[in-house]
Amino acid sequence: MASTNNTYTQISDNTTLVPGFYTQPLYYVVFSELVNKHLTKSLVNIVLDYTSPNPTIEDLRDNKFSFSDCVIDLDLSHAYLRQVDMNGSTLRKINLSYADLSYANLCYADLTGANLNNANLTGANLSEISLNNADLTGANLSGANLTNANMIGTTLTNANMIGATLTNANMIEATLTNANMTNAKIHNVCLQNAKLVGANLKNATIKNSNLNGANFTKASVIGVDLTYIDFRDCVTKNMKLTSEFE
Numbered sequence: 439m440a441s442t443n444n445t446y447t448q449i450s451d452n453t454t455l456v457p458g459f460y461t462q463p464l465y466y467v468v469f470s471e472l473v474n475k476h477l478t479k480s481l482v483n484i485v486l487d488y489t490s491p492n493p494t495i496e497d498l499r500d501n502k503f504s505f506s507d508c509v510i511d512l513d514l515s516h517a518y519l520r521q522v523d524m525n526g527s528t529l530r531k532i533n534l535s536y537a538d539l540s541y542a543n544l545c546y547a548d549l550t551g552a553n554l555n556n557a558n559l560t561g562a563n564l565s566e567i568s569l570n571n572a573d574l575t576g577a578n579l580s581g582a583n584l585t586n587a588n589m590i591g592t593t594l595t596n597a598n599m600i601g602a603t604l605t606n607a608n609m610i611e612a613t614l615t616n617a618n619m620t621n622a623k624i625h626n627v628c629l630q631n632a633k634l635v636g637a638n639l640k641n642a643t644i645k646n647s648n649l650n651g652a653n654f655t656k657a658s659v660i661g662v663d664l665t666y667i668d669f670r671d672c673v674t675k676n677m678k679l680t681s682e683f684e
Contacts, residue, residue, distance in 0.1 A: 515553075540578075 485603040497609040515535045523543045531551040542558040548568045555575040573593045587607045595615045605625045609632050616636040624644045631651040641661035650671045658678040 472503045477499045482563045487599045513533045526546040531552045536559045546566045552572045561581045568588045571591045585605045603623045612632045622642045627647040637657045652672040655675045
């Protein structure tokens with residue numbers, strides 16, 4: 439069943455959407471109507487297809503996206519979700535590849551196993567987020583706040599992490615191959631057995647972090663203060679190393 443009024447369109451799982459039928463664009467959809475239902479990729483794609491030419495979903499910023507665990511593989515790839523509020527949402531295995539989540543609030547969200555490759559997370563609040571086993575290949579995390587983030591087994595290959603804050607992050611066995619971590623704040627971070635092959639850590643601040651078993655092969659730590667860094671249990675082959683700031 440579908441209905442329209444001056445404010446929003448309501449839809450359900452069995453809604454039949456007809457082109458030109460609605461007087462209001464579907465970015466007015468009330469997502470609370472869909473919570474705890476078995477959403478499908480086709481339904482979500484229909485919602486996005488029927489939005490305005492540039493689907494901002496700005497009218498949903500005050501709503502919390504909270505889907506039950508049965509809702510997996512949700513496809514919001516390429517969605518425009520700038521500044522959206524997803525605080526505390528459960529979005530496991532969601533597909534947000536190429537999505538614009540710049541300056542979004544994903545604090546306390548659960549994105550375990552999510553696909554965020556090439557997503558734009560510039561300036562996003564990702565504190566306390568769960569990104570375990572998520573794919574952020576090529577993602578833009580410049581200036582993002584990842585304080586207390588759980589990123590066990592997360593893939594961050596070729597990610598842009600310039601100026602990101604990683605204080606107290608858990609990044610055990612994370613893959614940061616060729617990641618750009620210039621000026622990143624890496625305090626009390628667990629990088630045990632992480633892969634930082636070819637990573638750029640120029641002028642990053644690394645303090646009180648667990649680097650046991652981390653692989654820094656061909657990584658650049660130019661400009662990093664190495665006073666309190668212990669690389670003894672790390673792989674450092676061909677690592678570019680200096681203790682002087684440039």
